[in-house]
Amino acid sequence: MKQLSTRTIAIIALVAVAILAIGVFAIQDYAKVPTPVVENGEGQENQGENTTEQAFVTDVNMNVENWQMKETEFFTIKFPEEWYFLESKVITNNQDFNIDKYADIGLFTEGKYLFTSVSEGVESEPIPLQNDEVIISFRGTPTSNSGTPQDSMDSKIGKQSANGYECAQDSIKQLPLRGNCFFTTDYDEQIHTYYVITEEISLAITARTTADTMIDEDIIEKIVDSIKIQ
Numbered sequence: 767m768k769q770l771s772t773r774t775i776a777i778i779a780l781v782a783v784a785i786l787a788i789g790v791f792a793i794q795d796y797a798k799v800p801t802p803v804v805e806n807g808e809g810q811e812n813q814g815e816n817t818t819e820q821a822f823v824t825d826v827n828m829n830v831e832n833w834q835m836k837e838t839e840f841f842t843i844k845f846p847e848e849w850y851f852l853e854s855k856v857i858t859n860n861q862d863f864n865i866d867k868y869a870d871i872g873l874f875t876e877g878k879y880l881f882t883s884v885s886e887g888v889e890s891e892p893i894p895l896q897n898d899e900v901i902i903s904f905r906g907t908p909t910s911n912s913g914t915p916q917d918s919m920d921s922k923i924g925k926q927s928a929n930g931y932e933c934a935q936d937s938i939k940q941l942p943l944r945g946n947c948f949f950t951t952d953y954d955e956q957i958h959t960y961y962v963i964t965e966e967i968s969l970a971i972t973a974r975t976t977a978d979t980m981i982d983e984d985i986i987e988k989i990v991d992s993i994k995i996q
Contacts, residue, residue: 822859822898823848824980830988840906840967844992846985849900857902857989859981875905875972876926876959878951894953895974900981902973902989909968918968919943922961931959941965942995950977958983960990967995 826846827833833844836851845857852858852865855872871879895901912918916939923933926947935945943963950956954977962969971993973986 820860820862820896822896822900824859824898824982826985828982828984828988830992833992835992839996841962841969841993841995843989843994845902845989855903858900860896860899860901863901871901871903872905875903876922876947876970877929878955878957879903879974895955895976897976897978898980900973900975900979900986902971902986905970905972907968909963909966912968915941915943915963915965915968918963919945919961922968922970923947926959944990954978958986960987962990962993962995964995969993969995 823846826848830844832847834847834849834851835842835844836854838854843857845851846859849857849859850861850863852863855869856863856865909915909918912921919935923935923945926949927933929949931947931949933945933947935943938944941964943961945961945963947959947961948957956975956977956979957972958975959970959972962971971990973989975981
């Protein structure tokens with residue numbers, strides 16, 4: 767066999783080194799290219815959930831015996847175990863309701879209350895309740911402000927009826943007296959106000975929902991019926 771010359775071997779070695787160097791540079795350049803990020807199905811699904819409207823519990827246990835009970839300074843009340851009682855001010859099925867932002871809601875029980883956002887001192891348009899959201903607020907006043915319990919009931923129902931609300935007093939005239947008023951706002955919010963009046967306290971309980979809510983009115987009535995004024 768003919769042996770390769772020293773010159774030929776040197777040329778072959780140089781070519782091999784050149785090919786190896788080209789391969790190394792190619793690998794380094796590839797490594798510098800960022801790997802594209804591909805969102806998997808789970809990530810896309812979660813992103814969609816963040817942009818969808820919050821779901822509220824509407825299908826509750828209707829057995830009042832299984833409900834939660836809350837005792838306040840002036841009354842005790844029962845409400846669905848699936849809902850929330852926020853700082854003795856609000857019962858709601860929205861656990862994220864901003865009670866600090868709407869701390870004055872009790873002052874507007876019995877009437878319109880605009881859920882608004884404020885930016886740099888400028889009040890914005892009302893933020894409507896979300897579908898199937900329910901917010902129940904309370905307001906108590908001394909019955910003696912009007913006179914007798916019946917005077918208090920007549921005053922409340924008379925005032926609300928004059929505003930165009932649908933109002934009625936229960937036929938049973940034993941204490942506590944009970945009555946209710948209802949109206950729909952011009953921004954499609956339904957307002958149900960119930961009155962429970964004793965010799966000492968006239969309590970107003972207002973439930974706010976959207977006009978097309980899935981909340982059963984019986985739930986609200988059972989909550990009101992459970993109230994016992996101290």
